[in-house]
Amino acid sequence: MKGGNVNEFIDHMSYGDELVFIFNGRKWFLQGWLENGRPYMFLQQWEPHTDDWLIWEHSADAMSKC
Numbered sequence: 001m002k003g004g005n006v007n008e009f010i011d012h013m014s015y016g017d018e019l020v021f022i023f024n025g026r027k028w029f030l031q032g033w034l035e036n037g038r039p040y041m042f043l044q045q046w047e048p049h050t051d052d053w054l055i056w057e058h059s060a061d062a063m064s065k066c
Contacts, residue, residue, distance in 0.1 A: 014064050016041060028055075032063055041066035 004021075012019055016032025016039065026048065032041035042057040058066045 013041075016063050016066075020046070032066060035059065039063040039066055 019030045027046040029044045029046050038059050040059045043055045044053050045055055060066050
């Protein structure tokens with residue numbers, strides 16, 4: 001991670017905050033929220049553009065398990 005703090009990044013992930021970041025030359029978007037009372041998180045690839053942009057999604061008992 002260039003110019004960032006890994007611990008802060010993980011903290012933001014555990015709260016489900018919106019995160020836009022570049023990894024391996026691609027731009028990603030990660031976000032989570034409560035859906036039907038359960039934590040839900042997803043990861044999208046923003047750049048380069050792809051028709052299959054939803055890479056991963058998961059629901060669990062706690063955001064940290066996502």
